[in-house]
Amino acid sequence: MKVFWSNAGFRLKVGIFALVFFLVLGYIVPLFPHVDPIIYNTYPKNLKPNAVNWLGTTALGQDIFWLLVESLRNSILIGLIVATIGTTVGIFIGLLSGFLGGFWDRALMVLTDTFVVIPSLPILILMTSLMKGQAGILLLALTLGLFAWAWPARQVRSMALTLKERDFIQTAWFSGEGAIQTIFTEILPFVWTWALSNFMNAVLVAIASESSLAVLGLSPANLPTLGNMIQWARERNAILLKQWNWIGPPVILTILLFIGLFLLITGYNDYQTRKRGR
């Protein structure tokens, strides 16, 4: 651990700090007793920040701090589910395609290419508009996950293709180890490093897609997410009324979340490169 820390670059350190901060804010802080921030008129409307409502209240009488915390938690949750789906399915399809070869490889790759090429946002818009904002968090995550596996699959496939030619894999193969076993014991360790940074990236993409859908009013209607929170504030003219304590926190938190996690990804990649370089 100590060695890791001294080898970690500035970016990785900032990134890890940001990750811990957001996880604590999103998952530890909500454990403290608090009001349900989604219910209207829990407090008087449009309060400025004060001792009870740290960030004040919305035009609907909701506590902004707790709304922010819940939003952060849901946004991260969506990101995690989508990234899990995308990475697992991606690795599975990629390995399958890379190792089966032949017809199955080509068929799977055409399918993958299609998903890489299809503009995801319009299709997401199409699907969520047909759900008419009625979808829950899981359905939304599944829909986003539909477009999160193709790119990973492509990369894992090319990794599998180069790994397949390596001697130790061939040895394992010919010594009678089964295909599944070979994949688990010999290939996955290689894919792991890549998968971790891809996973974090997928979290960011999913959170960004959700906030894009929120602008269109297509994110689940009563689910507090960072995107929805900003959109609600926009709809109630928080900008024109200069209610910065309402629209400001989710905007700033989103910016920090993205920069922090991005630094985590690039910092982690740099760390891995340097580790391999030595």
Add this chain to the structure above:
Amino acid sequence: MKAWKYIGLRLITWALVIWIGVTFVFIIPRLFPSNPVENMISRITAMSGTMDAIQVEALRRQLRVQFGLDGSLWEQYTTYIKNGLFGFNFGPSLMNYPTPVGEIIGRYLPYTLFLSVTSVIIAWTIGNFIGLLAGFRKNKRSSKILEGIAITIYPIPYFILALVLQIVFGFLLGWFPMTANILTTAKDRGVFFASLLRNSVLPALSLLLVGTGWWIISMKSLSSSIAEEDFVQYARYRGLSERRIGASYVLRNSIISQVTALALSLGGVFNGSLITEIVFNYPGVGKLIQQAILSSDYNMILGTITISIIAIATATLVADLIYPFIDPRIRYS
């Protein structure tokens, strides 16, 4: 001979990808329990008051044909492929009934192309230039600062960045309009262009910042790894100036993948500018898609999405086909 085989294979993949994509687009709406014909009928009856059952039935039949919902699923599918994919005829728009979808898209398309293509090209040029400097001279302080800025801006989602620009430059400073209001009907070309430019600044800036950030980051990593290659080092030993090495050794080698990435980026303009157009109310295809969704304009949604699928697939094809022209290693092997 080999080249033809390569081109042929790429063309087949291109066609397959478009086919699967549009089939997907055809199937999805039919899986959901929303019926555009009934929506339209209830809208028309709401507007025109009472209608008798025979009139409604006639209208229903007519609408089914126009929305491509007539006949069996297979018939609908073949009609969609034949008219839509090959004829760019997606039927009438629901929100601007009965103007054809194609005509409306044609009206909005130039704005999106103007906004996105200009921003993509400017971002590509600036980003690659800065990225090259940052990668080639990565120990200079200025390189580190520029890269730091890029890393801070790039990850911010379009939506948030557009919103911040809107608040700061549109609302607080009041330099540019918060939402676009282009004088599209102005008789005077000068007045029109002036309003077009003024209203495009903020949307373009939001696309530019993110785009430039991305090009800086990717070019920096490309050029810094090329700058460490033996041939760059040897060029130095051969007494070449740093400027020369930067231009004809590092830049030429790293720009290859950036040119193909530019092609992909241009293909994705519909996707890329969608959110920006909506935030700034910019009259482009993105805005059109939003309106189509809000008014359940089925034909319009299909039309715009089909076009953006074709655009992206074609850009990928173009990127793959130009690659051999810019990289001799591919061309001769």
Add this chain to the structure above:
Amino acid sequence: MLKLENLSASYQTLYGDVDVVKNVSFEIYENEIFGIAGESGCGKTTLLKALYDIVVYPLVIKGGRVVLSGVKDGKPFEYQTGNIRKAWWNNISYIPQAAQSVLNPITRLKNQFLDSITPENGAKEDKAQTLKRVEDYLVELDLSPDVLNAFPFQLSGGMRQRAIIALATFMSPSVILADEPTTALDVVVQRGILMMLTRLQRQNKNTLVIVSHDMGVHYQIADRIGIMYSGSFVELGKTADIFEDPVHPYTIMLIGALPRIGDTRRKTGIPGRPPDLKNPPPGCRFAPRCPHAFERCTKEVPAFIEVMPGRFAACHLLENGGRVNG
């Protein structure tokens, strides 16, 4: 002519300085082929870098200097460590290991020639004329001018190395440094390259410094060789003399380990391994592996002295006209 004066170079690392070249002084004359031999890790490449003035951190020159002097086009010139790079390609040039990666992979060779050639008579010459001179030069070297229109990956390893040699000698520099120029090539091609280098040197009467771990290469072309061990020269002299009658214990073992025609004795390598440069032994660095070492060797660094006319060596046994009894 290249002159080294008390040159010391080190790599600065977290664990302290690693002395890779230590207190080296000697001269490389005009019109000779000078070979630098030694096992890998003995500091040959670092020495070559110092000669060519490629001193990039963590490599630092701790002391001494390299002086490059001579006459070109009737004008005398002199450069030294710190400004030798001004003379790159005009007065001193560099031939790297034969590798695909030293040429720009996506431009034709002619562009790479034009890049590093300054037009004759100031800027009066246009590209076509320069190219014509290059073509003539290639023909003179028995190379087809077609290589100019080729990309690096289209040429074989040997062909590419010949082109690089042509590139490095075109401006007729007075000193040419070659770093393992034949290492990655097969024996037949190696021979051709060595003949080309020798022929060029004999024609131009300039200085060719060739670094190689392969004693066979030195035997074939070098006029004089210097044997390096752990950062400094242990023996230096005429090639024929050294192969005939090596005097330093390390050289004796090195020459003794070479295969010879008609010799059927079993060859033994030199026992032990080169010292860790991070933590070198005090005294003579070869002492731990030397069968003749005695107490003084482990305490005192032997001086590099002229033991016979034109022959230099660093060994306590050779002081005052002594000999090593092999």
